[in-house]
Amino acid sequence: MTTAQETRRPAPASPPRLAEFQHATTTPLALSGIVGALAFAVYSVFSWLQWQSFTIRSWDLGIFTQLAKDYANLRPPIVSLKGEGYNLLGDHFHPLLVLLAPFYRLFPNAYTLLVVQNMLLAVSVVVVCHFAIKRLGKITGVCLGVAYALSWGMQSAIDAQFHEIAFAVPLLAFSLVALLEERWRSAWIWASLLVFVKEDLGLTVFVIGLVMAWRARTAAGLWLSAWGVGWFILTTKVILPAMNPGDKWAYQSQLNIAGLLSDPASLFHPDKVTTVLLLIAITAGLCLFSPLTLIVLPTLAWRFLSELPVYWGQEWQYSAVLMPVVFCAAIDALSRRKVLNSTRLRLLMGTTMMLLAVVLSSQYALGKLADPAKHFPTHTVASSQSALAAVPDGVTVETDISLMSYLVDRTEVYWIGNQNPAPQYVLIDVSGRPGLSPTAAATEAEARFPGTRFVTVYADGRYQVAQRQ
Template sequence: MTLPSPRADSRRRPAWSWGIGAAVAATVFYAILALGRWNAGDSADYDLGIFAQGADAWSRGHWPVSHIRGLSLLGDHFSPLLATWGVVWRIWPTPPALLVTQSVLLGAALGVIVGYARWRAGWRVALLIAAVGIFSRAVLTTAMFDVHEVAYAAVALAVLCIALLQHRFSLAVVASVWLVLTKEDLGLTVFAAGVAWWWMYRGEGWRRPLLLAGIGVAGVLVAMLVLGAFAPGSGTGYLAYFGIGTSNKLPVPEDHSLSPQRLLPVLMYVVLALVIGVRSKLTVLAIPTLVWRGVSSNIHYWALDFHYDVILWPIGLLAFVDVVTRAGRVAGGSEAEESVSRPSLRSWEKAAVGVAVLAGFALAVSEMADRSVAPASLFRTAPVVTDIRTLAADHLPKGARVATQADVGAYLVPSYDAYSLRTDQRPSVDYVMFTGKPKWLYQVPQCAKDKLVRDAAQVWRRGAVTLVKLPHRQRVTPTC
């Protein structure tokens, strides 16, 4: 029996402290950004309002239904792990609870990555990973654009990558099951983990890689069956972006051309892996996500402005750590001794890493500027948020059915039954609320707002917010 190296044990202690420190710092930073956007009135129905309604349903022991989305969320994405949000909602029934939970998940993922980097590659690499990781655009887009189920995937992917690198099969199985319960496409990533295990440990045979791949395949099949059961007749409408089935009715711009923008996620992965990390076998795990995003007709899947890159984030960072660790291993040192030294990189590799670091920070600064995030918003509430709450408290009965513009609904959950004021849904409601904020996602045309006001039984205005009481419960469509 081989006893643990005293030297390895001595490095695990600072690794834990580095990991915890990075997790706490990242959690606080992401929470400030998310709550700042909430207080500034920049949170949206899509997706905070949707997931808040889902969490409210889970908390009451019901299947997750969102009136904003217009369907059961188990017919939208296969994410049973989000039942844990129901537990959070029972404790703190407000959308900011989900923002804080997501911040904790993202912070935990970075803590795992930094702790491993400190243990395997030393403090210099850990410090680089902490700085690059916390300010990566891939994770900032998630932290600053409400909430998404992929925050759970970030933690599981970090654990799965480390399990692969450390030859820890049981841990890999746990992380794989976690992933297939997070979202339907992540079964493909788990299948890729089976391929990576075979590539890394070919001498062991096929049993373990086949088991991992089987978990991935089973996850996809179960997800498709559940999605079909909760969305009868169509299953997940997102397959329409790949030429399969019918549309999910989301007004997303599509492009079937061979646009070079399809390669943007690939470039993001190269930046996340600091160029040289692409040589790691962990890169196999990124391939399914890069492929399905690249071949889709949904232009949002190609863009770097949404949450999709957070799947690549832990893979790229740990792929870099893997390559650096191998470059820095002391000649004659063994894996059992866990002996590492300062990375021995060639000049061009150091230059490539430097360029990637600068590119990563530039992308992060651009994202924060685009989102106009002001951390000071954490300590003050914007007038538009106050106006939404005041109008609702003064004129809406508890549980009222309200059709809302995309920048309103999340602020009415859970006290009121919010619906989406969009042409593809036509909800049956008693009230309508919208704002005059310019350049908002899914903005209601001004002529449609004017028509709603003209036909209203009663109208209340406060600042940029308008609340309309309809003559009777009716289906509303924001058309002119």
């Protein structure tokens, strides 16, 4: 017979293991979120200093801003900076950049793209750091997360300003983490989206598929490889030539296989060797102990086959897609290799990687934050603002790269190096041409566009602005 006291007995408490499990699933996410937030803050400070000091690395920010502007207004990406009527989907295949549209619609400014890129890279920091904490413990995981956030490939991408690879970096992080956690469907889906970021990433997807097939022992990885190769062929042989004004894949000539065969020693150019060594160094050599590192080969291959030295080194955005690969490979090696299965050794390797990243930062973009006045001078700000003020909204402008990213939001901008229709305004940076006549911009514009007349509306020692009459 049950007594009243027995019926009022309190419910048993949750098992200790369940409470520990709940705590373990929230704490890694909170820690990785903090690392990601700090990374976003540092990246954004750098971008803001760049923007405020009118530091523009190339015309790419202007190009992608014109693309975002068109997508935000539900138009195809016809980018006048590349040429009159130029569809940017004929340059590189990046339809996933349509996701920029809502951000640009809300904040129609080129700087918005820098914020979006910083956010996407910071998301990848959270993903990699979270996985590292789960696999290797809090301290080691956070050290690896910080090392990844400060890795030279990420810094170079931020310094180079917005490029399409901003979307590839988090997709790679999500895919590789899912692969290592044996969540094959998620890994497949995340990796499959890479083909819509840039055409060469189809070959990266091909290798990811092979690694998945080897680890999963299923045909799903082979299907992923087929997906990657299929899209690479489709984009380079059909889509890009169809949309490109030259009826060809614009970058095919840069894959100089014949040049490599005639001069194999070119593969060991100091810039190429340094890039490879630095990829190994930032993981303290751990990436060499995981098959995931094979995923870097397609990107390194097209870069090293090119005759353009800009692809060989560590500058610009080209190495950002390699960072999730080598760091996930390092985490894989630390968590799977028995010889590395020691808490102390893992902590040592994690702190080593973090210290290496901090030390190398002095040689890359974030090292400039130590002396903002030197690297982000503001003595030309007033001149830049005055030149911009001389150009009204809604007009057509031909310009060099100096201020184009500050004009694209409110005018139709053409690059001065192309064959363009006669613009209403011309703006050029003359700071590198001392002694130039104050009317040089107008005179040169009249020479480029016979039958027109331009008058100078602004001129100082740095900029000249001329208006067509």
